[in-house]
Each structure stands twice: as C-alpha cells, then as structure tokens.
Amino acid sequence: MNLQEELKALKERIAELEELTKEEREFPQDGDAYWFIDDEGGMSSTFYKNYYLDIYRQKIGNIFRTEEEAEFAAKKLRVEAELRKFSRPFKEDEYNYFIQINSSHNNIVVDSDDCYQTQGTIYFKSTTIANEATDTV
Template identity: 35%
Template sequence: MIKVEEIIEKYKGYEVDEEKLKEFLTPPKPKTVWDLKKDDIYWYFSSFGMLISDKWNNYDTDIARRSLGSCFLTKEDAEFEVERRKIEAILLKYGKKVKSSQNEEYFILYDFVDKKVAIYPSGGVCYQGTIYFTSYALAQKAIKEAGKDNIKKYILGVDVEYVKKG
C-alpha cells in the first residue's frame, strides 16, 4: 500500500475528484488503544480467556476494558496477554507482588551476559512490577512450573528466538 505523501509527490499537478478519492482511501489505523475512535475494531478476552472482537463506541464497557488494560488492537496482542497472565498466575502461586520491607526476598531476572534466567536477592530495593519470593527454593519451583522460555517471553519480555541464536 502507498502512503498519501508518496502519491502527492508522484502525481503533483494532477487534479483529483475528492469524492472518488475518498472511496479509495483507508483511514489510518490507531497506534495505541488510546487512539481508538468510533467503529474501530479492538480485541479483549473474557474472564476464561476467550478472545472477542468488538467495535469501539466509547461506551462505558469500552472505556472500562481500556482502563483495566484489557483492550488490544490486534488478536495477537490479546492472545499474548492471555498467555502472559497465565504464566504470571503460576509465579504468583509461589510469590507475591508486594515486597516485605524487613525480610530478604528473591526475584527472577534474565541475565543477558550469562544468557540465563536467574534468581537474585532483592536487597533493599523494590522493583516496579516484580514478583517476590520468600525463598530461593520457591523461586526455583515457580521457574520449573512456569518454564524458563515462558518466563523470558511473557514476563521479562526477552526475545526467546534472539537469545537462542545469540
């Protein structure tokens, strides 16, 4: 597909029947869910993970889905989020999102130098979005059940294919 800017350069000096032109134009797609306009298609998933498409109408349900992070531009984005939440649920079976200020806890990270999923003590720091484990052993159990590749891909955002090549 060619962009309007390219057409302008290519056909400079031509005259255009604007009504006929409108028939051929495709409006720009939203770049984020915050750009959705009336009748744009978006995706969400039900409480049991079924993917559903809907038209944006600025209804309370549309706005609620978006504000809760359950509104996606593509089916693939919605599928990814369903899988991410499944893996996060497994990790939360063994850990929690709130760090205890008094006790040493552990978290999972990806070490790009050693190219591996690792468990580190949290020290005196609390990281945004991190799941904390009260013991090293619980973190190990979580990794075993969730799977290292799933943790890399869905939780840590590491490109699993790139890591395998590298």
C-alpha cells in the same frame, strides 16, 4: 507504464499510507475494531463505540489492536497468576528473591534485595521457591 497501471500503483500507495496513518493515530477511536480478553480467558473482538464496556476495558488495559496482542497478554497473565501462587509480599530487611532474565547469556537467574522494592516484581521467600516457580511455568 500506462495510465491504468499508474492509477493502480497510486491507489495501492494511498492504501499503504492510510494503513500507516491508522497505526500512528491514537487507538482506539470510535468505530475501530479491537480485541480483548473475555471472561473465560479467550479472545473476542468488537468495535469501539465509547460504550461503558469499551471504556472499562480501556481503563484496565484490555484493548488490543490484534488477536495476537490479546493472546500474548492473556498468556502473560496466566504465567503471572501461576508465579503468584509461589510468591509472598516484599518484606523489608529480609531477603526477597525475584526472577530475572539475563539477556546477554539468554538464561534465567534468581537474585534478591532486602531494601529496594521494584513495582510489579513478584517476590519469593527463597531461591528454591523461585526456582520451583520458574520450573512450573
């Protein structure tokens, strides 16, 4: 390998290491490009400038490294919004049905609990309603 080829390979390796360093450091930092979910549910991008909009987006978790991450988050929000149309608040000493994914069997199951409320779980009045919600989404 001649000197020019070695130099080119070294520059490529430095670029790879810089990319790794970018991924490992705290995100976002001033000047970083980021994606967010806009007011209409679409994906938009901008640069982080520690501006009040950047800070508010960061506080609610609406800053993403890639467009794909933002799209996934938006889809998740749409699914949760649809499920909540069928839901009700957790009621102590009553059956509270919720949806689980059984990773071992790769299927969806409905379970219930009457005393333990798990943060972030969407609860339903009955198995029928929970199943109807999963069929809808």
